[in-house]
Amino acid sequence: DSGVTQTPKHLITATGQRVTLRCSPRSGDLSVYWYQQSLDQGLQFLIQYYNGEERAKGNILERFSAQQFPDLHSELNLSSLELGDSALYFCASGQRGGTDTQYFGPGTRLTVL
Amino acid sequence: GQNIDQPTEMTATEGAIVQINCTYQTSGFNGLFWYQQHAGEAPTFLSYNVLDGLEEKGRFSSFLSRSKGYSYLLLKELQMKDSASYLCAVGNDYKLSFGAGTTVTVRA
Numbered sequence: 299d300s301g302v303t304q305t306p307k308h309l310i311t312a313t314g315q316r317v318t319l320r321c322s323p324r325s326g327d328l329s330v331y332w333y334q335q336s337l338d339q340g341l342q343f344l345i346q347y348y349n350g351e352e353r354a355k356g357n358i359l360e361r362f363s364a365q366q367f368p369d370l371h372s373e374l375n376l377s378s379l380e381l382g383d384s385a386l387y388f389c390a391s392g393q394r395g396g397t398d399t400q401y402f403g404p405g406t407r408l409t410v411l
Numbered sequence: 412g413q414n415i416d417q418p419t420e421m422t423a424t425e426g427a428i429v430q431i432n433c434t435y436q437t438s439g440f441n442g443l444f445w446y447q448q449h450a451g452e453a454p455t456f457l458s459y460n461v462l463d464g465l466e467e468k469g470r471f472s473s474f475l476s477r478s479k480g481y482s483y484l485l486l487k488e489l490q491m492k493d494s495a496s497y498l499c500a501v502g503n504d505y506k507l508s509f510g511a512g513t514t515v516t517v518r519a
Contacts (some may be wrong), residue, residue: 300453331506341454341498341509354505388453397441397502402453 301325302391302403310409316377319406323370323391329353330372331392331400332364336385347372379410413437415510417499422516423489431484431497431513439503445473445484446498448512454498458484489517 301324311317323330332344343356347366358364361379366372376383386405392398414436423429435443442461446454460466460475460482472485486493496512 300455340511343506343508346505348505356506386451396505397507399444399456399459400507401456402446404453407451 300401300403302389302401304387304389304403304406306406307404308407308409310411311379312411313379313381315379315410316375317379317408319374319376319387319389319408321372321374321389321391321403323372323389324401327391327393327401328370329392329394329398330366330370331390332358332372332374333388333390333402334385335388335405336382339385341388344374376408381410384408384410413501413503413508415499415501415508417497417510417513419511420514420516422518425489425491425517425519427489429486429489429515431486431499431515433482433484433499433510435480435482435499435501435510437501437503437508440477441502443473443475443482444500444502444507445471445482446500446509448496448498450496457497486515491517491519493517 303322328349331346335341344358346354364374388405390400390402417433445457448454458473465474470487494517498512499510500507
């Protein structure tokens with residue numbers, strides 16, 4: 299158990315819908331990272347927050363957005379969902395926000411039908 | 412851009428040694444990480460190298476040569492539970508860029 303929690307564990311929804319994934323970092327960690335993992339793409343970095351502020355952005359679609367709240371939990375919002383958005387979404391946390399060792403949560407499996 | 416290459420699959424026998432190579436070309440470098448990932452589960456941290464040389468941690472060791480853009484993960488005394496995907500990741504610009512992973516299958 300890494301200490302990072304993610305909810306929900308599974309999510310099934312329809313195309314065009316909007317969902318919110320939630321992540322709580324390990325106690326004491328200030329950084330949250332979001333990744334998408336699909337079978338044909340591997341683990342892709344989406345976005346990082348450090349102490350409430352966006353720090354780095356990867357290949358995140360405009361339909362996706364995220365934020366980190368004052369209590370350091372983070373939410374990833376996915377809208378206008380498409381079939382290709384079906385994937386495992388991982389959240390990871392780290393202490394400092396630089397090139398930290400990142401500890402991953404159990405992931406949310408999103409299925410878009 | 413980032414280019415991180417590692418073999419797709421490797422097979423080895425229980426009790427043996429396997430070496431997983433990773434080569435990288437990245438625009439920045441703040442360290443190299445290895446993660447283990449069992450199917451459908453979260454990646455778990457194995458090792459971190461920022462300086463050249465070998466880091467040993469129990470049955471797992473990791474080596475880095477920054478001048479060659481090369482790292483390897485060495486798994487000794489293989490056990491069945493070591494069957495998993497092993498991900499090489501390069502840290503730069505506040506993020507990790509991951510390779511596609513090497514699936515290691517351990518046979519009895």
